Amino acid sequence: xxxxxxxxxxxxxxxxxFAIAKAFVLNGTNVVCASRNSKDLEKAVDKLKSLGGNAIxxxxxxxxxSNFKSAVDYTIEKFEKIDFLINNAGxxxxxxxxxxxxxxxxxxxxVNLKGTFNGIKCVTPYMMKKKFGRIINISSVSGLMGxxxxxxxxxxxxxxxxxxxxxxxxxxxxNITVNAVAPxxxxxxxxxxxxxxxxxxxxxxxxxxxxxxxxxxxxxxLFLSSKNAGYITGETISxxxxxxx
Numbered sequence: 001x002x003x004x005x006x007x008x009x010x011x012x013x014x015x016x017x018f019a020i021a022k023a024f025v026l027n028g029t030n031v032v033c034a035s036r037n038s039k040d041l042e043k044a045v046d047k048l049k050s051l052g053g054n055a056i057x058x059x060x061x062x063x064x065x066s067n068f069k070s071a072v073d074y075t076i077e078k079f080e081k082i083d084f085l086i087n088n089a090g091x092x093x094x095x096x097x098x099x100x101x102x103x104x105x106x107x108x109x110x111v112n113l114k115g116t117f118n119g120i121k122c123v124t125p126y127m128m129k130k131k132f133g134r135i136i137n138i139s140s141v142s143g144l145m146g147x148x149x150x151x152x153x154x155x156x157x158x159x160x161x162x163x164x165x166x167x168x169x170x171x172x173x174x175n176i177t178v179n180a181v182a183p184x185x186x187x188x189x190x191x192x193x194x195x196x197x198x199x200x201x202x203x204x205x206x207x208x209x210x211x212x213x214x215x216x217x218x219x220x221x222l223f224l225s226s227k228n229a230g231y232i233t234g235e236t237i238s239x240x241x242x243x244x245x
Contacts, residue, residue: 006079007225008032008072010062010119011089013040015188016138018047019214020086023222025053032075032082034060035089062089062115063107065122072122081130084225085123087116087160088138094149105152112156113163120167124176133176134225137164138217141184141240157182161236168234177233179224184240186212207242 007024011017012033021031025048033048033055035041041057048055056078058071075082090112093104116137127133142150143157161180168178185191185202191211194202203209220239223229238244 003028003030005029005083006032006075006081007084007086008034008075008082008119008123009086009088010034010060010115012057013037013044016183016186016214016217017086017088018044019218020088020221021048021055022051022053023215023218024084024225025051025055027222029084030079031055032079033057034062034071036061060089062087062118063110065118068115068118068122072126076126082123082126083132083134085119085127085133085135086138086221087119087135089115090138090153090156092150092153094153096149097151100152108152109156109159112153113159116160116163120163120178124167124171127176128171128174131175133171133174134229135167135171135176135178136221136224137178137180139164139180139182139236141182141238141244144182144236144238145244164236165234172233177224177230179229179232179234180236181217181220181224182236182238182240182244183217184212184238184243186214186217188214205243206240207245210241212239212241 007029009021012021013035024031038059045055045057060071061067137160139160140157142154146154164178164180
């Protein structure tokens with residue numbers, strides 16, 4: 001049975017974002033999928049509808065505050081509220097700091113970190129009015145421990161944790177919780193492109209001895225959106241197979 005709750009998910013056209021959208025749909029939640037890739041977005045929405053879900057797609061560049069505001073305003077016009085915001089959109093442009101181009105630093109910070117800020121800033125006026133909201137930001141194990149060749153990505157994902165803690169403090173009085181999920185290595189296109197030698201070395205560092213599944217991240221997000229997590233805010237939950245213990 002469908003509920004009347006609305007989840008707004010960025011980077012929802014594939015990978016972890018799509019898995020999160022699917023988890024919400026299977027839970028009966030109405031889903032707004034946002035992504036820069038219109039073709040992938042259309043395919044994702046069609047898949048969600050084939051599961052019996054109520055889903056729509058909105059093209060969105062999360063690094064643009066005005067673009068994000070327009071997407072949120074459209075969602076409010078259509079559904080009258082947003083219950084859950086999942087800031088998942090992210091990109092990688094890896095390199096050593098000595099070789100990293102300024103534009104690669106800027107673009108990763110703008111999408112991963114500023115994009116999360118934009119999302120929180122745009123939805124909170126509506127959540128505050130309703131006196132309810134659940135915001136889940138997707139960080140990374142790289143933001144907790146750093147990662148060779150990912151200074152821009154690690155800085156952005158670490159920044160998301162600070163953003164999560166501060167916004168959790170600011171919004172708690174309005175019954176809005178803000179938490180982060182920090183995935184480890186998950187079966188996505190990014191990890192699939194790693195060479196076999198690196199994958200073998202990686203598995204040796206993970207106590208559980210395997211790469212995670214996107215559905216395992218999605219189930220954590222779904223929990224943080226539930227009534228059972230109503231007393232959790234400002235936290236970062238690691239889902240990494242023990243990589244960062």
